[in-house]
Amino acid sequence: MNRKTFLTGALALLATGVAYPALGQSIPATVDQPVTISYYNYNLASAGNGAEATKRLIAKFEAANPNIKVKGVGASSADITSRIQADVAAGRIPDVVQMVFSDLEFTVDNLGAAALEQIVPETELKAHFEGISPNGLQLGVLNGKTYGLAYTFSTPVLFYNADLFKAAGLDPDNPPKTWAEVKAAGLAITKKTKAEGIATGIFGPSAGDWLFQGVLRSNNGSLMSPDRKTLAFAEPASVEAVAMLRDLYDSGAYTNLDITAAMEAMASGNVGMYLQTSAIQGFLVKGSQGKFDLRASTMPRFGDKPQRPNNSGSALVILSRDPLKRRAAWELMKFMTSKEAYTVITSEIGYLPLRADIVEDPKYLGNWVKEHPLIQPNLEQLRMLERWESFPGPNYRQIQKTMMEGAEMAVFGGTDPAAAMQAAQKSAQAMMPK
Incomplete structure (x- = not known):
């Protein structure tokens, strides 16, 4: 052999x-x-x-x-x-x-x-x-x-450029706490400065699904049933969370950069906000020193619903x-x-x-x-941490990939969010353990 x-x-x-x-x-x-x-x-x-x-x-x-x-x-x-x-x-x-x-x-x-x-x-x-x-x-x-x-x-952290907030007429001492506020702040930054509004580490080949899971959960969405047999990321609450990201992108507040480009843009002062792991903090601090006032806030929530960040x-x-x-x-x-x-x-x-x-x-x-x-x-x-869920069975990575590709098509590809997530869920369910 x-x-x-x-x-x-x-x-x-x-x-x-x-x-x-x-x-x-x-x-x-x-x-x-x-x-x-x-x-x-x-x-x-x-x-x-x-x-x-x-x-x-x-x-x-x-x-x-x-x-x-x-x-x-x-x-x-x-x-x-x-x-x-x-x-x-x-x-x-x-x-x-x-x-x-x-x-x-x-x-x-x-x-x-x-x-x-x-x-x-x-x-x-x-x-x-x-x-x-x-x-x-x-x-x-x-x-x-x-x-x-x-x-x-780490947990998801919203890094932001306090100097760009000031230039856009925003209060850097009161950063956005909801996704609606993120959208408003992002639009103000794109309108009044030359910078992009917000970038995230949610999508991309090396992103995984940890940030995405926290976004779904914060809108009371889920990934699968409690018995881990049936996928649930196409249910209404999860689709609504994806639709929020689509609206954020369609409005012009959200820029579609890959993880490396987004990290570098944030470090160089060309993005107002960046939702990502705190593991990039050292890189951002080094890039911002002597150039702009880098600050951080918690993961945005959906209205009055509490954040539900996972690790x-x-x-x-x-x-x-x-x-x-x-x-x-x-x-x-x-x-x-x-x-x-x-x-x-x-x-x-x-x-x-x-x-x-x-x-x-x-x-x-x-x-x-x-x-x-x-x-x-x-x-x-x-203190409010929830578990980063793994999908069961040997096809777990392909299930994750299928879900994320469906979400990416919904947010950036112009596909209806409900249709995209339902199609992804149907394909992924076939890969779940019987």
Whole structure:
């Protein structure tokens, strides 16, 4: 059998749920000999969103753990699961991976993710979990076991250019709180300045569906039935949310830029508002320094309905089958979710600090938080956070893609929102597990 035939066959097995078995044995107490582990991380592949900060954290970890060498492997958040899947199929099993939450169920069911409760001593696991946000910890739990340890994490933030607000006759101290106010502000900016009104990270090849989910939920829409068998994103409340985005675009307030172009336009002062993950905060701060007053607010709501933001971000997952490498991977996971690491992750990248006790501690983030108010909307929304839902079954990514393509056609392609979402739902339902 040649390599191409092997890889094709192995991927087919993975897609049907047949995976290499995960060993259930406990890990050794220490790493008492040299070992190298692979660390698949999408921040390492980012442009200005934390690659350098992640490299420095890895270097600090290696300095503190001289027996452990970490081989960083960068892949975008959109591609990392496919890369991991292909490497597992080829026998190159990663040791620890940064996995987006929407892919966690597939990773457990098909790639042999290790439950931490089965390999880490109970007292050690409990001690490390102490102080981590319960909301964050629960995102990595499936069937009562922790397969993913919450890592980089954010909520949707509305970044805005206070100077453009002033130029457009708007009050920068009272940013838009509803989508109707966003539309009015966007139109004022496009009319009275040379800038675009609002851009978002909702659509595009690397966008996923995390922002879109929050928009639907905030209008009391949903993705699927509670039993996870029937899709529901074409129901009236969800369609109404899509129609709002269509109206925003048709009005001229909403510009259709891909994620990279939108991020760069916001950083250069050419967009008034940008709804996106707080992970781009460092990039925007760097671009705005000395040029304009960058501020942030919470995700817009629909009228009097409350925002229902869900998380973006990732968990750290152990895939290694080797006990010594599992111990080394667990040591890396502990370091990357420590107070020291979250101080760097929050202050230099923009993700939420999932250890709440460091927010006011001057040894960690206390002084930084006082000097950087952009973090406040993120902290506020952590209290109302809802889970980023993953679709069930091996076709989960295709279901997500079909939904997002339907929504994109409705918003930017001129297709009637109800018709577009109904057609997408019909196609996607055929891919759901029977």
